[in-house]
Amino acid sequence: MNFFGLFIGIATLLVIGLGFIWVIRSEYYLGYLWWPYFIGMGVLFILASLFVPSLWGSALVGVIGASFIWGSTEFKEQAVRAEIGWYPFNPGPKPDPPFVEAIKKLPAPHL
């Protein structure tokens, strides 16, 4: 019997659960235009996982990376949800990400 997969599956659920929270918070304070930086962070995490020698460490870093990439695809819809009034809308100014004009020309991903 090998419980590594079961336990890493449970850990994945917890990481995804955290994703709901940080996507809502990040969209509220930063705005959805930061999505490319979350993809970048996710890719860096997954690349870093290749160099983590421990099984648990590598798997967790990989799953956290995947969750960053998934979360980045949720930003646009979260922004719309807040504008409709399903979630709190932050009326204050949001910080522009670096290269904001270039980002605005890109279609924000959603899956």
Place this chain on the structure above:
Amino acid sequence: MELNYIGLTAGLTAFLGIWFGHLAVRKIDFISPSIWVPAILAFMLGFALEAAAIYSANLYVTTSLGILGMTLLWDAIEFPRQHRRVQSGRAPANPTNPRHARILAENSSATTIDWLKRNPTGHMLSADELSQMGKYSA
């Protein structure tokens, strides 16, 4: 230095599992007359994958099965949640699906509009803008 591919395996499986579940739950809820049949099937499949994960000796296989099984168990919970989103109007109802047709008849908040299929405007939408999007047309 030897690379450790278990994180890449875990990350890829998690991303693909979430992506598949996200699309499948919405699509199946949209067309299925029953919400409990797909929920129970997802639960059983998720449970079976976890059992297979426990009995798998290969580290990559047990990792993938363990993560995929958990996302399926999550999907099982998402089916009734998606049903309630349709009731509340946050997810679009399909009038040709008998279950959704019933929801449309019994819930004034249910709608066929997909509210999320649009781009953010940067401001909170006014009642006027919402009604132009068809909120009160149903």
